[in-house]
Amino acid sequence: MIFKYRWAIAAVIVICFSGYLYxxxxxxxxxxxxxxxxxxxxxxxxxxxxxxxxxxxxxxTFVFEQEQKPHIALGLRLFLDPQLSSNGEVSCESCHHIYDNGAEDIRVSKGVKGEGNRNSPTVFNIGLNTRFFWDGRANSLYEQIDGPIHNPLEMNSNWGDIAARLSSQASYQSAFAKHYDEVITEDTIKDALITFMMQLNxxxxxxxxxxxxxxxxxxxxxxxxxxxxxxxxxxxxxxxxxxxxxxxxxxxxxxxxxxxxxxxxxxxxxxxxxxxxxxxxxxxxxxxxxxxxxxxxxxxxxxxxxxxxxxxxxxxxxxxxxxxxxxxxxxxxxxxxxxxxxxxxx
Missing domain, CATH: 1.10.760.10 (Cytochrome c-like domain)
Known part of the structure; x- marks a missing residue:
């Protein structure tokens, strides 16, 4: 839970600092x-x-120390990993091409079922937002990450299955052990992803x-x-x-x-x-x-x-x-x- 509150506090700071209001x-x-x-x-x-x-x-520009690099790299690895989806074929990067424009050049992005209903916005500068999704249903990156994971049209997955899948792999066990005292959990996965995404300015x-x-x-x-x-x-x-x-x-x-x-x-x-x-x-x-x-x-x-x-x-x-x-x-x-x-x- 510590990571959840960490990013909730960060969201409040961003809102106050930027002056963004509804x-x-x-x-x-x-x-x-x-x-x-x-x-x-x-x-x-x-x-x-x-x-x-x-x-x-x-x-x-978000300045980071060199010792943070492996932590951010873990978030990138997760962002690129299709294992986060139920069929093992759709990653975050599938709809948000980070080596291109952070988005996708088709009308609506398609998930595990080959369907979609909205255009994918870019993830570049996403850490500067205080509202997320086209309908604004999430108020923080911590909340936002749940959306595509649980959406049946996108990744159609859940954090329990994802954590179990990653925990069975020695390379992920080693990578997470360097940054977290806990085992691989929903909170530690989210924290790694957000740590990376906050650098996409x-x-x-x-x-x-x-x-x-x-x-x-x-x-x-x-x-x-x-x-x-x-x-x-x-x-x-x-x-x-x-x-x-x-x-x-x-x-x-x-x-x-x-x-x-x-x-x-x-x-x-x-x-x-x-x-x-x-x-x-x-x-x-x-x-x-x-x-x-x-x-x-x-x-x-x-x-x-x-x-x-x-x-x-x-x-x-x-x-x-x-x-x-x-x-x-x-x-x-x-x-x-x-x-x-x-x-x-x-």
């Missing part, structure tokens, strides 16, 4: 309605912005350098796109260190959106009629690398995603130059893969 749909809609009257101001400076609004800052994007004062880090088109991103009100939902990932919003808040499947969003967790088609706002970091887009993977390109968002969330038809500038800004959010991956290969 905004009601009414609060978000109210802001969108005010965007026009504030168009000339940066959204970071608007006086009518809620006091708990979280500003955008650069991605931090991607610092060094041109936008981060720009935020730190490097005026020439972004091309002019990206700077103009950043200004449009603020003026249009995109920043209200896509904010904080991850430029999204922690708030909820209705998909189609201004104009209804055709549903592609039976997914009702957060409503499936809360049974609140107001939560129908409400989803966690995704992070935009590295977004240029992670098509297709949205919870159902309906948008195949960044241009399509931008046009859909403008139309159904803001009620706007964007000019072609604005789309080009917004995409240039979104491209500036692309960073090199997590440094830890290169470090673990040494």
């Amino acid at each position: 905004l009601s749909f009414k609060e978000q809609t109210s802001f969108v309605n005010k965007v026009e009257s504030n168009k000339k101001q940066s959204s970071l400076e608007q006086t009518d912005t809620p006091p708990h609004y979280a500003s955008i800052v650069a991605v931090p 991607t610092p060094g994007a041109p936008f981060d350098k720009y935020l730190k004062g490097e005026a020439n880090a972004m091309p002019q088109a990206a700077i103009l796109g950043w200004e449009k991103f603020q003026d249009l009100g995109c920043i209200y939902c896509h904010q904080g260190r991850n430029i999204g990932g922690n708030l909820f919003q209705k998909f189609g808040s201004v104009e209804p959106v055709e549903t592609l499947n039976s997914d009702l969003g957060r409503y499936q967790q809360t049974n609140d009629i107001n939560d129908k088609y409400v989803y966690r706002v995704p992070s935009l970091r590295n977004v240029a690398l992670t098509p297709p887009y949205f919870h159902d993977g309906r948008a195949q390109s960044l241009e399509e995603a931008v046009l859909v968002m403008a139309k159904v969330q803001l009620g706007k038809d964007l000019e072609a130059t604005t789309v080009v500038e917004l995409i240039a800004f979104l491209d500036s959010l692309t960073a090199p893969n997590p440094p830890i991956l290169k470090e673990l290969r040494k």
Whole structure:
């Protein structure tokens, strides 16, 4: 149990440090309605912005000591291991390609039954989130890890079977013995996975350098796109260190959106009629690398995603130059893969 509380405490610290808070749909809609009257101001400076609004800052690099390397490597090994699934064929990496973009380039990811219902978000920078899954049903990485393990469409497994399977292998026994006093358990497996996943930050994007004062880090088109991103009100939902990932919003808040499947969003967790088609706002970091887009993977390109968002969330038809500038800004959010991956290969 010590590991469970350890990560629960860490989650509280992240929430307090980052300033991420849940905004009601009414609060978000109210802001969108005010965007026009504030168009000339940066959204970071608007006086009518809620006091708990979280500003955008650069991605931090998690520094680790060399003695931590074997512990992190154990988490990576588990992340890549299909033994965590019931049929021994699906690993975490199956849907989250960490040596590519941390996600998967198909509309919806498929698990042990060859089926799926939602697009896989990237796991890069996942430690900076305070809400997890498209419906936001988990509030910590410790809770999040249960989701794919138990989901019958994903890994369809359980921690007891996983622990027993790993405990029967001498190499795992030795690896866990170096870091934990306990035998291989649900808590120690989760702790190793989280220790690795917390290192998946991607610092060094041109936008981060720009935020730190490097005026020439972004091309002019990206700077103009950043200004449009603020003026249009995109920043209200896509904010904080991850430029999204922690708030909820209705998909189609201004104009209804055709549903592609039976997914009702957060409503499936809360049974609140107001939560129908409400989803966690995704992070935009590295977004240029992670098509297709949205919870159902309906948008195949960044241009399509931008046009859909403008139309159904803001009620706007964007000019072609604005789309080009917004995409240039979104491209500036692309960073090199997590440094830890290169470090673990040494």
